[in-house]
Amino acid sequence: MASDFFKKGISPEVYACDLRYQMKASDKFIDLDRVCDYLGIELMEDDLGDKGIVSGCLIKEGNSAAVLVNEHIAYHGKKRFTIGHEIGHFCIPWHVKTEYECRTADLEAFKSDKEEEFEANLFASELLFPTKAAVEILKKKEVSMHLTKIVADEYGLSLCAAARKLVEKTEYDTCAIVLSQNSTCLWRIRSPKFLKRGLDMRSRGIVLPSIVWEGKTKGYPANWIIGDRVSNIAHVWEEHIDFSKLNMVLSLISVPDNSFNEIDEFEEDEY
Structure with a gap:
Protein backbone atom coordinates (compact mmCIF):
# COMPACT_ATOMS: atom_id res chain seq x y z
CA MET A 1 0.00 0.00 0.00
CA ALA A 2 1.40 3.40 -0.93
CA SER A 3 2.79 5.49 1.91
CA ASP A 4 0.73 8.55 0.93
CA PHE A 5 -2.65 6.83 1.31
CA PHE A 6 -5.11 8.99 3.27
CA LYS A 7 -3.40 12.29 2.54
CA LYS A 8 -3.81 14.84 5.35
CA GLY A 9 -4.23 11.93 7.75
CA ILE A 10 -7.98 11.61 7.25
CA SER A 11 -9.63 8.36 6.23
CA PRO A 12 -12.18 8.54 3.39
CA GLU A 13 -14.65 6.98 5.82
CA VAL A 14 -14.68 10.25 7.75
CA TYR A 15 -15.97 12.09 4.68
CA ALA A 16 -18.74 9.52 4.25
CA CYS A 17 -19.76 9.94 7.90
CA ASP A 18 -19.69 13.73 7.49
CA LEU A 19 -21.93 13.53 4.42
CA ARG A 20 -24.49 11.44 6.31
CA TYR A 21 -24.32 13.96 9.18
CA GLN A 22 -24.82 16.94 6.84
CA MET A 23 -27.85 15.25 5.31
CA LYS A 24 -29.22 14.32 8.75
CA ALA A 25 -29.34 10.71 7.57
CA SER A 26 -29.86 7.96 10.13
CA ASP A 27 -27.64 4.88 10.28
CA LYS A 28 -30.15 2.99 8.12
CA PHE A 29 -30.58 2.62 4.34
CA ILE A 30 -29.51 5.74 2.44
CA ASP A 31 -31.21 6.95 -0.75
CA LEU A 32 -28.43 7.58 -3.28
CA ASP A 33 -30.71 9.61 -5.57
CA ARG A 34 -31.21 11.97 -2.64
CA VAL A 35 -27.47 12.07 -1.98
CA CYS A 36 -26.75 13.01 -5.59
CA ASP A 37 -29.43 15.71 -5.50
CA TYR A 38 -27.91 17.10 -2.30
CA LEU A 39 -24.44 17.24 -3.89
CA GLY A 40 -25.67 18.60 -7.22
CA ILE A 41 -24.62 15.46 -9.11
CA GLU A 42 -26.59 14.23 -12.11
CA LEU A 43 -27.06 10.47 -11.80
CA MET A 44 -27.75 8.37 -14.88
CA GLU A 45 -27.34 4.90 -16.31
CA ASP A 46 -25.39 4.48 -19.52
CA ASP A 47 -24.01 1.75 -21.76
CA LEU A 48 -20.42 1.43 -20.52
CA GLY A 49 -19.91 -1.93 -22.21
CA ASP A 50 -21.69 -5.24 -21.82
CA LYS A 51 -18.53 -7.16 -20.86
CA GLY A 52 -18.61 -5.65 -17.38
CA ILE A 53 -15.08 -4.20 -17.51
CA VAL A 54 -16.19 -0.71 -16.45
CA SER A 55 -18.77 -0.28 -13.68
CA GLY A 56 -19.05 3.49 -13.43
CA CYS A 57 -17.66 6.92 -14.20
CA LEU A 58 -17.52 10.33 -12.58
CA ILE A 59 -17.29 13.33 -14.89
CA LYS A 60 -16.70 16.85 -13.55
CA GLU A 61 -16.92 19.97 -15.68
CA GLY A 62 -16.80 23.36 -13.99
CA ASN A 63 -19.44 23.39 -11.25
CA SER A 64 -21.29 20.43 -12.77
CA ALA A 65 -20.77 16.72 -12.15
CA ALA A 66 -22.34 13.51 -13.40
CA VAL A 67 -22.16 9.90 -12.25
CA LEU A 68 -22.66 7.26 -14.92
CA VAL A 69 -23.37 3.71 -13.82
CA ASN A 70 -23.21 0.84 -16.29
CA GLU A 71 -26.73 -0.17 -17.29
CA HIS A 72 -25.57 -3.76 -17.72
CA ILE A 73 -24.96 -4.27 -13.99
CA ALA A 74 -27.54 -6.86 -13.04
CA TYR A 75 -27.35 -6.71 -9.25
CA HIS A 76 -28.98 -3.87 -7.29
CA GLY A 77 -26.39 -3.96 -4.49
CA LYS A 78 -23.49 -3.83 -6.92
CA LYS A 79 -25.07 -0.88 -8.71
CA ARG A 80 -25.46 1.01 -5.43
CA PHE A 81 -21.85 0.31 -4.45
CA THR A 82 -20.71 1.66 -7.83
CA ILE A 83 -22.69 4.88 -7.30
CA GLY A 84 -21.29 5.22 -3.76
CA HIS A 85 -17.79 4.71 -5.12
CA GLU A 86 -18.20 7.51 -7.68
CA ILE A 87 -19.66 9.81 -5.02
CA GLY A 88 -16.50 9.04 -3.05
CA HIS A 89 -14.34 10.36 -5.87
CA PHE A 90 -16.47 13.51 -5.84
CA CYS A 91 -16.32 14.06 -2.06
CA ILE A 92 -12.73 13.13 -1.16
CA PRO A 93 -10.88 16.47 -1.43
CA TRP A 94 -7.66 15.17 -2.98
CA HIS A 95 -9.46 13.26 -5.75
CA VAL A 96 -9.03 16.13 -8.18
CA LYS A 97 -9.19 14.52 -11.62
CA THR A 98 -12.03 15.73 -13.81
CA GLU A 99 -12.88 12.20 -14.93
CA TYR A 100 -12.75 8.80 -13.25
CA GLU A 101 -13.45 5.62 -15.19
CA CYS A 102 -13.71 2.85 -12.63
CA ARG A 103 -13.08 -0.77 -13.52
CA THR A 104 -15.20 -3.52 -12.04
CA ALA A 105 -12.09 -5.38 -10.86
CA ASP A 106 -11.06 -2.42 -8.67
CA LEU A 107 -14.51 -2.20 -7.07
CA GLU A 108 -14.96 -5.92 -6.50
CA ALA A 109 -11.54 -6.53 -4.99
CA PHE A 110 -12.24 -3.94 -2.23
CA LYS A 111 -8.46 -3.68 -1.76
CA SER A 112 -7.32 -2.21 -5.05
CA ASP A 113 -3.65 -1.27 -5.23
CA LYS A 114 -4.73 1.94 -6.98
CA GLU A 115 -4.91 4.26 -4.02
CA GLU A 116 -7.77 6.49 -5.19
CA GLU A 117 -9.87 3.45 -6.11
CA PHE A 118 -9.15 1.90 -2.71
CA GLU A 119 -10.14 5.13 -0.98
CA ALA A 120 -13.37 5.41 -2.97
CA ASN A 121 -14.23 1.84 -1.95
CA LEU A 122 -13.78 2.72 1.72
CA PHE A 123 -16.00 5.76 1.27
CA ALA A 124 -18.73 3.72 -0.47
CA SER A 125 -18.69 1.02 2.20
CA GLU A 126 -19.11 3.56 4.99
CA LEU A 127 -21.74 5.61 3.13
CA LEU A 128 -23.90 2.55 2.44
CA PHE A 129 -23.39 0.67 5.71
CA PRO A 130 -21.96 2.80 8.55
CA THR A 131 -19.48 1.17 10.90
CA LYS A 132 -21.57 2.37 13.84
CA ALA A 133 -24.54 0.36 12.57
CA ALA A 134 -22.39 -2.71 11.95
CA VAL A 135 -20.96 -2.60 15.48
CA GLU A 136 -24.42 -2.38 17.04
CA ILE A 137 -25.65 -5.34 14.99
CA LEU A 138 -22.59 -7.42 15.91
CA LYS A 139 -23.13 -6.85 19.62
CA LYS A 140 -26.30 -8.91 19.31
CA LYS A 141 -25.62 -11.42 16.54
CA GLU A 142 -22.71 -13.54 15.35
CA VAL A 143 -21.44 -13.28 11.80
CA SER A 144 -23.30 -15.73 9.54
CA MET A 145 -24.55 -15.94 6.00
CA HIS A 146 -28.07 -15.51 7.34
CA LEU A 147 -27.07 -12.21 8.95
CA THR A 148 -25.20 -11.21 5.78
CA LYS A 149 -28.36 -11.64 3.70
CA ILE A 150 -30.44 -9.64 6.19
CA VAL A 151 -27.93 -6.77 6.20
CA ALA A 152 -27.58 -6.81 2.41
CA ASP A 153 -31.37 -6.51 2.00
CA GLU A 154 -31.74 -3.85 4.68
CA TYR A 155 -28.96 -1.58 3.41
CA GLY A 156 -29.11 -2.27 -0.32
CA LEU A 157 -25.69 -3.91 -0.44
CA SER A 158 -24.16 -6.71 -2.40
CA LEU A 159 -23.65 -9.88 -0.36
CA CYS A 160 -19.88 -9.45 -0.73
CA ALA A 161 -19.95 -5.89 0.62
CA ALA A 162 -22.19 -6.85 3.55
CA ALA A 163 -20.06 -9.87 4.48
CA ARG A 164 -16.83 -7.89 4.23
CA LYS A 165 -18.03 -5.18 6.61
CA LEU A 166 -19.39 -7.64 9.16
Missing part, protein backbone atom coordinates in the same frame (compact mmCIF):
# COMPACT_ATOMS: atom_id res chain seq x y z
CA VAL A 167 -16.19 -9.69 9.20
CA GLU A 168 -13.96 -6.62 9.42
CA LYS A 169 -15.89 -5.06 12.30
CA THR A 170 -16.74 -8.03 14.54
CA GLU A 171 -14.89 -8.02 17.86
CA TYR A 172 -16.24 -11.41 18.88
CA ASP A 173 -15.95 -13.94 16.04
CA THR A 174 -12.88 -15.74 14.69
CA CYS A 175 -13.92 -15.82 11.06
CA ALA A 176 -12.97 -14.94 7.51
CA ILE A 177 -14.77 -14.36 4.23
CA VAL A 178 -13.42 -15.71 0.94
CA LEU A 179 -14.52 -15.05 -2.64
CA SER A 180 -13.39 -17.70 -5.11
CA GLN A 181 -13.90 -18.26 -8.82
CA ASN A 182 -13.54 -21.70 -10.35
CA SER A 183 -12.34 -22.83 -6.89
CA THR A 184 -9.46 -20.31 -6.89
CA CYS A 185 -9.25 -17.58 -4.23
CA LEU A 186 -9.82 -14.06 -5.56
CA TRP A 187 -9.66 -12.28 -2.18
CA ARG A 188 -10.17 -12.90 1.52
CA ILE A 189 -10.95 -10.71 4.54
CA ARG A 190 -10.11 -11.84 8.09
CA SER A 191 -11.69 -10.68 11.35
CA PRO A 192 -9.48 -8.95 13.95
CA LYS A 193 -9.76 -11.97 16.25
CA PHE A 194 -8.72 -14.28 13.40
CA LEU A 195 -5.54 -12.25 12.92
CA LYS A 196 -4.89 -11.86 16.65
CA ARG A 197 -4.85 -15.64 17.03
CA GLY A 198 -2.04 -16.01 14.52
CA LEU A 199 -4.08 -17.54 11.72
CA ASP A 200 -4.10 -16.76 8.02
CA MET A 201 -6.26 -17.81 5.09
CA ARG A 202 -5.07 -19.29 1.86
CA SER A 203 -4.61 -16.27 -0.36
CA ARG A 204 -5.12 -15.02 -3.91
CA GLY A 205 -4.56 -17.63 -6.60
CA ILE A 206 -4.64 -20.63 -4.24
CA VAL A 207 -7.00 -23.49 -5.12
CA LEU A 208 -9.78 -24.05 -2.57
CA PRO A 209 -12.29 -26.89 -2.05
CA SER A 210 -14.62 -27.24 -5.03
CA ILE A 211 -17.54 -28.85 -3.20
CA VAL A 212 -20.09 -26.32 -1.94
CA TRP A 213 -22.56 -27.53 0.68
CA GLU A 214 -25.80 -25.80 1.54
CA GLY A 215 -26.27 -24.59 5.10
CA LYS A 216 -23.68 -24.63 7.87
CA THR A 217 -21.34 -27.62 7.69
CA LYS A 218 -18.14 -28.82 9.34
CA GLY A 219 -15.03 -28.45 7.23
CA TYR A 220 -11.38 -29.46 7.34
CA PRO A 221 -9.26 -26.51 8.64
CA ALA A 222 -6.23 -27.13 6.42
CA ASN A 223 -8.39 -26.62 3.32
CA TRP A 224 -8.68 -22.95 4.26
CA ILE A 225 -6.27 -21.94 7.01
CA ILE A 226 -2.50 -21.75 7.30
CA GLY A 227 -0.46 -21.00 10.43
CA ASP A 228 1.19 -22.68 13.37
CA ARG A 229 -2.09 -23.24 15.20
CA VAL A 230 -4.01 -25.12 12.51
CA SER A 231 -3.22 -28.46 14.15
CA ASN A 232 -5.09 -27.31 17.27
CA ILE A 233 -8.33 -26.78 15.35
CA ALA A 234 -10.54 -29.86 15.12
CA HIS A 235 -12.85 -28.35 12.51
CA VAL A 236 -14.16 -25.11 11.06
CA TRP A 237 -17.69 -24.14 10.18
CA GLU A 238 -18.29 -23.46 6.49
CA GLU A 239 -21.16 -21.48 4.96
CA HIS A 240 -21.34 -20.81 1.24
CA ILE A 241 -23.32 -18.77 -1.27
CA ASP A 242 -23.00 -20.01 -4.83
CA PHE A 243 -23.09 -17.42 -7.64
CA SER A 244 -23.43 -20.11 -10.31
CA LYS A 245 -23.75 -17.71 -13.27
CA LEU A 246 -20.35 -16.20 -12.40
CA ASN A 247 -18.70 -19.47 -11.31
CA MET A 248 -18.05 -17.70 -8.01
CA VAL A 249 -18.56 -18.79 -4.41
CA LEU A 250 -18.66 -16.61 -1.31
CA SER A 251 -17.51 -18.63 1.71
CA LEU A 252 -17.68 -17.77 5.40
CA ILE A 253 -15.18 -19.76 7.47
CA SER A 254 -15.63 -19.65 11.27
CA VAL A 255 -13.34 -21.17 13.90
CA PRO A 256 -15.10 -22.40 17.08
CA ASP A 257 -13.95 -20.50 20.18
CA ASN A 258 -13.28 -23.71 22.12
CA SER A 259 -10.48 -24.47 19.66
CA PHE A 260 -8.40 -21.85 21.46
CA ASN A 261 -9.42 -22.12 25.10
CA GLU A 262 -6.45 -24.13 26.29
CA ILE A 263 -3.96 -22.12 24.23
CA ASP A 264 -5.32 -18.75 25.35
CA GLU A 265 -5.29 -19.80 29.03
CA PHE A 266 -1.69 -20.98 28.68
CA GLU A 267 -0.61 -17.66 27.20
CA GLU A 268 -2.30 -15.70 29.98
CA ASP A 269 -0.56 -17.83 32.63
CA GLU A 270 2.77 -17.46 30.86
CA TYR A 271 2.74 -13.73 31.36
Whole structure:
Protein backbone atom coordinates (compact mmCIF):
# COMPACT_ATOMS: atom_id res chain seq x y z
CA MET A 1 0.00 0.00 0.00
CA ALA A 2 1.40 3.40 -0.93
CA SER A 3 2.79 5.49 1.91
CA ASP A 4 0.73 8.55 0.93
CA PHE A 5 -2.65 6.83 1.31
CA PHE A 6 -5.11 8.99 3.27
CA LYS A 7 -3.40 12.29 2.54
CA LYS A 8 -3.81 14.84 5.35
CA GLY A 9 -4.23 11.93 7.75
CA ILE A 10 -7.98 11.61 7.25
CA SER A 11 -9.63 8.36 6.23
CA PRO A 12 -12.18 8.54 3.39
CA GLU A 13 -14.65 6.98 5.82
CA VAL A 14 -14.68 10.25 7.75
CA TYR A 15 -15.97 12.09 4.68
CA ALA A 16 -18.74 9.52 4.25
CA CYS A 17 -19.76 9.94 7.90
CA ASP A 18 -19.69 13.73 7.49
CA LEU A 19 -21.93 13.53 4.42
CA ARG A 20 -24.49 11.44 6.31
CA TYR A 21 -24.32 13.96 9.18
CA GLN A 22 -24.82 16.94 6.84
CA MET A 23 -27.85 15.25 5.31
CA LYS A 24 -29.22 14.32 8.75
CA ALA A 25 -29.34 10.71 7.57
CA SER A 26 -29.86 7.96 10.13
CA ASP A 27 -27.64 4.88 10.28
CA LYS A 28 -30.15 2.99 8.12
CA PHE A 29 -30.58 2.62 4.34
CA ILE A 30 -29.51 5.74 2.44
CA ASP A 31 -31.21 6.95 -0.75
CA LEU A 32 -28.43 7.58 -3.28
CA ASP A 33 -30.71 9.61 -5.57
CA ARG A 34 -31.21 11.97 -2.64
CA VAL A 35 -27.47 12.07 -1.98
CA CYS A 36 -26.75 13.01 -5.59
CA ASP A 37 -29.43 15.71 -5.50
CA TYR A 38 -27.91 17.10 -2.30
CA LEU A 39 -24.44 17.24 -3.89
CA GLY A 40 -25.67 18.60 -7.22
CA ILE A 41 -24.62 15.46 -9.11
CA GLU A 42 -26.59 14.23 -12.11
CA LEU A 43 -27.06 10.47 -11.80
CA MET A 44 -27.75 8.37 -14.88
CA GLU A 45 -27.34 4.90 -16.31
CA ASP A 46 -25.39 4.48 -19.52
CA ASP A 47 -24.01 1.75 -21.76
CA LEU A 48 -20.42 1.43 -20.52
CA GLY A 49 -19.91 -1.93 -22.21
CA ASP A 50 -21.69 -5.24 -21.82
CA LYS A 51 -18.53 -7.16 -20.86
CA GLY A 52 -18.61 -5.65 -17.38
CA ILE A 53 -15.08 -4.20 -17.51
CA VAL A 54 -16.19 -0.71 -16.45
CA SER A 55 -18.77 -0.28 -13.68
CA GLY A 56 -19.05 3.49 -13.43
CA CYS A 57 -17.66 6.92 -14.20
CA LEU A 58 -17.52 10.33 -12.58
CA ILE A 59 -17.29 13.33 -14.89
CA LYS A 60 -16.70 16.85 -13.55
CA GLU A 61 -16.92 19.97 -15.68
CA GLY A 62 -16.80 23.36 -13.99
CA ASN A 63 -19.44 23.39 -11.25
CA SER A 64 -21.29 20.43 -12.77
CA ALA A 65 -20.77 16.72 -12.15
CA ALA A 66 -22.34 13.51 -13.40
CA VAL A 67 -22.16 9.90 -12.25
CA LEU A 68 -22.66 7.26 -14.92
CA VAL A 69 -23.37 3.71 -13.82
CA ASN A 70 -23.21 0.84 -16.29
CA GLU A 71 -26.73 -0.17 -17.29
CA HIS A 72 -25.57 -3.76 -17.72
CA ILE A 73 -24.96 -4.27 -13.99
CA ALA A 74 -27.54 -6.86 -13.04
CA TYR A 75 -27.35 -6.71 -9.25
CA HIS A 76 -28.98 -3.87 -7.29
CA GLY A 77 -26.39 -3.96 -4.49
CA LYS A 78 -23.49 -3.83 -6.92
CA LYS A 79 -25.07 -0.88 -8.71
CA ARG A 80 -25.46 1.01 -5.43
CA PHE A 81 -21.85 0.31 -4.45
CA THR A 82 -20.71 1.66 -7.83
CA ILE A 83 -22.69 4.88 -7.30
CA GLY A 84 -21.29 5.22 -3.76
CA HIS A 85 -17.79 4.71 -5.12
CA GLU A 86 -18.20 7.51 -7.68
CA ILE A 87 -19.66 9.81 -5.02
CA GLY A 88 -16.50 9.04 -3.05
CA HIS A 89 -14.34 10.36 -5.87
CA PHE A 90 -16.47 13.51 -5.84
CA CYS A 91 -16.32 14.06 -2.06
CA ILE A 92 -12.73 13.13 -1.16
CA PRO A 93 -10.88 16.47 -1.43
CA TRP A 94 -7.66 15.17 -2.98
CA HIS A 95 -9.46 13.26 -5.75
CA VAL A 96 -9.03 16.13 -8.18
CA LYS A 97 -9.19 14.52 -11.62
CA THR A 98 -12.03 15.73 -13.81
CA GLU A 99 -12.88 12.20 -14.93
CA TYR A 100 -12.75 8.80 -13.25
CA GLU A 101 -13.45 5.62 -15.19
CA CYS A 102 -13.71 2.85 -12.63
CA ARG A 103 -13.08 -0.77 -13.52
CA THR A 104 -15.20 -3.52 -12.04
CA ALA A 105 -12.09 -5.38 -10.86
CA ASP A 106 -11.06 -2.42 -8.67
CA LEU A 107 -14.51 -2.20 -7.07
CA GLU A 108 -14.96 -5.92 -6.50
CA ALA A 109 -11.54 -6.53 -4.99
CA PHE A 110 -12.24 -3.94 -2.23
CA LYS A 111 -8.46 -3.68 -1.76
CA SER A 112 -7.32 -2.21 -5.05
CA ASP A 113 -3.65 -1.27 -5.23
CA LYS A 114 -4.73 1.94 -6.98
CA GLU A 115 -4.91 4.26 -4.02
CA GLU A 116 -7.77 6.49 -5.19
CA GLU A 117 -9.87 3.45 -6.11
CA PHE A 118 -9.15 1.90 -2.71
CA GLU A 119 -10.14 5.13 -0.98
CA ALA A 120 -13.37 5.41 -2.97
CA ASN A 121 -14.23 1.84 -1.95
CA LEU A 122 -13.78 2.72 1.72
CA PHE A 123 -16.00 5.76 1.27
CA ALA A 124 -18.73 3.72 -0.47
CA SER A 125 -18.69 1.02 2.20
CA GLU A 126 -19.11 3.56 4.99
CA LEU A 127 -21.74 5.61 3.13
CA LEU A 128 -23.90 2.55 2.44
CA PHE A 129 -23.39 0.67 5.71
CA PRO A 130 -21.96 2.80 8.55
CA THR A 131 -19.48 1.17 10.90
CA LYS A 132 -21.57 2.37 13.84
CA ALA A 133 -24.54 0.36 12.57
CA ALA A 134 -22.39 -2.71 11.95
CA VAL A 135 -20.96 -2.60 15.48
CA GLU A 136 -24.42 -2.38 17.04
CA ILE A 137 -25.65 -5.34 14.99
CA LEU A 138 -22.59 -7.42 15.91
CA LYS A 139 -23.13 -6.85 19.62
CA LYS A 140 -26.30 -8.91 19.31
CA LYS A 141 -25.62 -11.42 16.54
CA GLU A 142 -22.71 -13.54 15.35
CA VAL A 143 -21.44 -13.28 11.80
CA SER A 144 -23.30 -15.73 9.54
CA MET A 145 -24.55 -15.94 6.00
CA HIS A 146 -28.07 -15.51 7.34
CA LEU A 147 -27.07 -12.21 8.95
CA THR A 148 -25.20 -11.21 5.78
CA LYS A 149 -28.36 -11.64 3.70
CA ILE A 150 -30.44 -9.64 6.19
CA VAL A 151 -27.93 -6.77 6.20
CA ALA A 152 -27.58 -6.81 2.41
CA ASP A 153 -31.37 -6.51 2.00
CA GLU A 154 -31.74 -3.85 4.68
CA TYR A 155 -28.96 -1.58 3.41
CA GLY A 156 -29.11 -2.27 -0.32
CA LEU A 157 -25.69 -3.91 -0.44
CA SER A 158 -24.16 -6.71 -2.40
CA LEU A 159 -23.65 -9.88 -0.36
CA CYS A 160 -19.88 -9.45 -0.73
CA ALA A 161 -19.95 -5.89 0.62
CA ALA A 162 -22.19 -6.85 3.55
CA ALA A 163 -20.06 -9.87 4.48
CA ARG A 164 -16.83 -7.89 4.23
CA LYS A 165 -18.03 -5.18 6.61
CA LEU A 166 -19.39 -7.64 9.16
CA VAL A 167 -16.19 -9.69 9.20
CA GLU A 168 -13.96 -6.62 9.42
CA LYS A 169 -15.89 -5.06 12.30
CA THR A 170 -16.74 -8.03 14.54
CA GLU A 171 -14.89 -8.02 17.86
CA TYR A 172 -16.24 -11.41 18.88
CA ASP A 173 -15.95 -13.94 16.04
CA THR A 174 -12.88 -15.74 14.69
CA CYS A 175 -13.92 -15.82 11.06
CA ALA A 176 -12.97 -14.94 7.51
CA ILE A 177 -14.77 -14.36 4.23
CA VAL A 178 -13.42 -15.71 0.94
CA LEU A 179 -14.52 -15.05 -2.64
CA SER A 180 -13.39 -17.70 -5.11
CA GLN A 181 -13.90 -18.26 -8.82
CA ASN A 182 -13.54 -21.70 -10.35
CA SER A 183 -12.34 -22.83 -6.89
CA THR A 184 -9.46 -20.31 -6.89
CA CYS A 185 -9.25 -17.58 -4.23
CA LEU A 186 -9.82 -14.06 -5.56
CA TRP A 187 -9.66 -12.28 -2.18
CA ARG A 188 -10.17 -12.90 1.52
CA ILE A 189 -10.95 -10.71 4.54
CA ARG A 190 -10.11 -11.84 8.09
CA SER A 191 -11.69 -10.68 11.35
CA PRO A 192 -9.48 -8.95 13.95
CA LYS A 193 -9.76 -11.97 16.25
CA PHE A 194 -8.72 -14.28 13.40
CA LEU A 195 -5.54 -12.25 12.92
CA LYS A 196 -4.89 -11.86 16.65
CA ARG A 197 -4.85 -15.64 17.03
CA GLY A 198 -2.04 -16.01 14.52
CA LEU A 199 -4.08 -17.54 11.72
CA ASP A 200 -4.10 -16.76 8.02
CA MET A 201 -6.26 -17.81 5.09
CA ARG A 202 -5.07 -19.29 1.86
CA SER A 203 -4.61 -16.27 -0.36
CA ARG A 204 -5.12 -15.02 -3.91
CA GLY A 205 -4.56 -17.63 -6.60
CA ILE A 206 -4.64 -20.63 -4.24
CA VAL A 207 -7.00 -23.49 -5.12
CA LEU A 208 -9.78 -24.05 -2.57
CA PRO A 209 -12.29 -26.89 -2.05
CA SER A 210 -14.62 -27.24 -5.03
CA ILE A 211 -17.54 -28.85 -3.20
CA VAL A 212 -20.09 -26.32 -1.94
CA TRP A 213 -22.56 -27.53 0.68
CA GLU A 214 -25.80 -25.80 1.54
CA GLY A 215 -26.27 -24.59 5.10
CA LYS A 216 -23.68 -24.63 7.87
CA THR A 217 -21.34 -27.62 7.69
CA LYS A 218 -18.14 -28.82 9.34
CA GLY A 219 -15.03 -28.45 7.23
CA TYR A 220 -11.38 -29.46 7.34
CA PRO A 221 -9.26 -26.51 8.64
CA ALA A 222 -6.23 -27.13 6.42
CA ASN A 223 -8.39 -26.62 3.32
CA TRP A 224 -8.68 -22.95 4.26
CA ILE A 225 -6.27 -21.94 7.01
CA ILE A 226 -2.50 -21.75 7.30
CA GLY A 227 -0.46 -21.00 10.43
CA ASP A 228 1.19 -22.68 13.37
CA ARG A 229 -2.09 -23.24 15.20
CA VAL A 230 -4.01 -25.12 12.51
CA SER A 231 -3.22 -28.46 14.15
CA ASN A 232 -5.09 -27.31 17.27
CA ILE A 233 -8.33 -26.78 15.35
CA ALA A 234 -10.54 -29.86 15.12
CA HIS A 235 -12.85 -28.35 12.51
CA VAL A 236 -14.16 -25.11 11.06
CA TRP A 237 -17.69 -24.14 10.18
CA GLU A 238 -18.29 -23.46 6.49
CA GLU A 239 -21.16 -21.48 4.96
CA HIS A 240 -21.34 -20.81 1.24
CA ILE A 241 -23.32 -18.77 -1.27
CA ASP A 242 -23.00 -20.01 -4.83
CA PHE A 243 -23.09 -17.42 -7.64
CA SER A 244 -23.43 -20.11 -10.31
CA LYS A 245 -23.75 -17.71 -13.27
CA LEU A 246 -20.35 -16.20 -12.40
CA ASN A 247 -18.70 -19.47 -11.31
CA MET A 248 -18.05 -17.70 -8.01
CA VAL A 249 -18.56 -18.79 -4.41
CA LEU A 250 -18.66 -16.61 -1.31
CA SER A 251 -17.51 -18.63 1.71
CA LEU A 252 -17.68 -17.77 5.40
CA ILE A 253 -15.18 -19.76 7.47
CA SER A 254 -15.63 -19.65 11.27
CA VAL A 255 -13.34 -21.17 13.90
CA PRO A 256 -15.10 -22.40 17.08
CA ASP A 257 -13.95 -20.50 20.18
CA ASN A 258 -13.28 -23.71 22.12
CA SER A 259 -10.48 -24.47 19.66
CA PHE A 260 -8.40 -21.85 21.46
CA ASN A 261 -9.42 -22.12 25.10
CA GLU A 262 -6.45 -24.13 26.29
CA ILE A 263 -3.96 -22.12 24.23
CA ASP A 264 -5.32 -18.75 25.35
CA GLU A 265 -5.29 -19.80 29.03
CA PHE A 266 -1.69 -20.98 28.68
CA GLU A 267 -0.61 -17.66 27.20
CA GLU A 268 -2.30 -15.70 29.98
CA ASP A 269 -0.56 -17.83 32.63
CA GLU A 270 2.77 -17.46 30.86
CA TYR A 271 2.74 -13.73 31.36
